[in-house]
Amino acid sequence: MSEASEVRERLSPSRLRGRDVLRVGAAGLRARPARVFLSALGIAIGIATMVGVIGISSSSREDLLRQLDRLGTNLLTVEAGQTLFGGETRLPTGSLDMVRRIAPVTTAAATGSVDATVRRTGLISENVTGGIAVRAADGELLTTLEGEMRSGTWLNAATGRYPAVVLGSVAAERLGVTGPGVQVWIGGRWFTVVGTLGALPLAPEIERSALIGFEAAARYLGFDGHPTTIYERSADTAVEAVRDVLPRTVNPENPEEVNVSQPSDALVAKAAAAGAFTNLMLGLGAVALLVGGVGVANTMVISVLERRKEIGLRRSLGATRGQVRTQFLAESLLLSMLGGAAGAVLGALATFGYATSKDWPAVVPSWAFGGAVGATLVIGTVAGLYPAMRAARLPPTEALSTT
């Protein structure tokens, strides 16, 4: 009876090929399309949120950086600071000429605060200034700020001597002035608007100003001729060097009373600040993703319960526990990858749509896509692990006997 000689056969199960793993994983999904759609949707929403948030903030930053490129970072402003004891100071009247004499400086201009308000008529209360400052402006200001006229002309040697005014873009809007020829009430007399300025992202204070010539300011409004702010541009490579010598040049007696700043710093800071908001939104996306993962786990647990017979059949066909586990893990991974891919596409579309509406360049960094793939792989594995182990542990007889 003993056929010991027969029992030399090695019993080792054959490996399931990669393609077959995909096939059995996908077969489980194909059988229940509605459920697959809904649980993949959870993952898709999470991934779309994260990709969209990263994409939109990257696009916004890209826009700021391009703006910075366009505006240049070589503009410095010099302002009168405070004395050691907190008193107001003024820049010397000759300071603008001194700045112009610094070798790398290509262009410089000054504005001076004038103690007056601008209104549409004298009938409006003096307290209603609309936040508009009146400044005396140097003829070179437009060149130095690289600004453009929205309408009319800039102050010239002639108009700078007479009651003529150029309005910044915001000031014009607040006064309801659309073009030259209108008269406005400044410091007790009529001034004629000769032009309005376009946007000046590096000098928002000029956007909120009514600008008149130095001579006119002195003649009609009692301006003392001391500049309050000096704008200068120099060669890009010399910005730091110029920055160092500016205080001593402008006010040799009290260099510490002079503030020098770089307006482009504000844009750089803005670009950096885009990240703070992003982190919060990314957190929200991560929560959505987590909920999506729970949905996938839930779907997989139910799937295992429903498919006990299939599991029993596969065991009877010779599937090992490991192969059953692999099948359900593959199914869970496919499910979450499906959601992840859909989410990445949705997120990219959202970025594109939002960026287009804002006139930004649409940018989704490739690491965002990489991260999305990684996140879905992790979620698919974690969500599928427990159901897959349950499926593998199911005794074949129990699986087959449930009717």
Place this chain on the structure above:
Amino acid sequence: MNVVELAGVTKVYAGEVAALRGVDLEIRAGELIAIVGPSGSGKSTLLHMIGTLDRPTAGTIRIAGHDVGRLSDRELSALRSRHLGFVFQQFHLAAGVSALDNVADGLLYSGPGLRERRERAAAALERVGLGHRLGHRPGRLSGGEQQRVAVARAVVGEPPLLLADEPTGNLDTAAGAEVLDVLSGLHASGTTIAVITHDNEVAGWAPRRVRVRDGLIVADGTPRPRRTPSGAGVGDGLIVADDHVEDAGEVTR
């Protein structure tokens, strides 16, 4: 040579009476055997034992010479994929998949690639008379056809032993006869087949009948000595088993 050898096999489920109480059974290569008994007799447990789907509480089981008790779960899986084919009462076909791919899945865990699996599946379907139904999904096949697809899936790997659990239980008489015809054909070409049934008519169709009751084999024999297709000796087939032959009258007629 014996495909199946059971010696003193006992199975006790937790908190229940013994489903099997010391069963000895041998199945030779090329036999067609019916295991008959009422529900609760332990015949399904016996099938699970022979099919290596479960392990006995006591006793030894040898399938194709392998001592099942000494094999790991992985080795048992390999044993099932090479030596055993199963047919179940409820077909267990995948609904959204063609007959061809259902049968091809019978080879999924044996190693061949998809193309070879499909080729062999087509041949197996041809063998059960469904060569014209390859692309049909189970829902568009009759019950008899579905069970024939399941038979094709069980034999596509050409296992030496085919186990059928109430293969006609869900079918009407005509469809049941179809399936039995297919099994007869497979038997004629050399496959060893064990059919579990409570149906005396089905039992009467098999040359050897083993009657199970209350976890024991109460009768084992053939109505008449006959030469098995594989050429087993005349005397070998006729074993009217031992002492407790209460139902022998029913069996041996």
